[in-house]
Amino acid sequence: GQQVQQSPASLVLQEGENAELQCNFSSTATRLQWFYQRPGGSLVSLLSNPSGTKHTGRLTSTTVTKERRGSLHISSSQITDSGTYLCAMERGGGSAKLIFGEGTKLTVSS
């Protein structure tokens, strides 16, 4: 089954609204990484968070590894935030492999 599940699959917002993206994973993870994938396909690393809460700009990542879940909060969304947000987990145990979810497609309109 799917090891990393993201919800919602898609999200449509008005500019200025906040977004809450969820990531659940089925096995033990040592860290979650969040990526932004542009419509053209390239990936940008947003936040890397083993546990707790991290902020950068308008982004807040929260990871609760014991409960096998994480979230990404985007405040005051902008049109340029539109794209796909990918959650990826690391299992640890000597592995550096990332296991990705299918992503949340965010559309922000004016």
Add this chain to the structure above:
Amino acid sequence: GPKVLQIPSHQIIDMGQMVTLNCDPVSNHLYFYWYKQILGQQMEFLVNFYNGKVMEKSKLFKDQFSVERPDGSYFTLKIQPTALEDSAVYFCASSLNWAETLYFGAGTRLSVL
């Protein structure tokens, strides 16, 4: 931020031919990765590489695949021979240390006809 460059951005080849995908990682990074994304599907791990050796590989990393980084130049993924199911976008990534933040390139779209 740190940049990973991938060349070419798009490659079209006939099934059975050999293809080499090139990646110029972040200059001081030591760990290198390839991921594969079929259109509309999730990103999947292929292989990671350090100090001239494959450290981990997935079942997607078939015998026809190989990676190398000769003399600190490009980190390459070679597929020989290619198959139709190899059509995908291949992303290269690098990190400074093991299991740290990955920086991805823009991907090479491979179309096998």
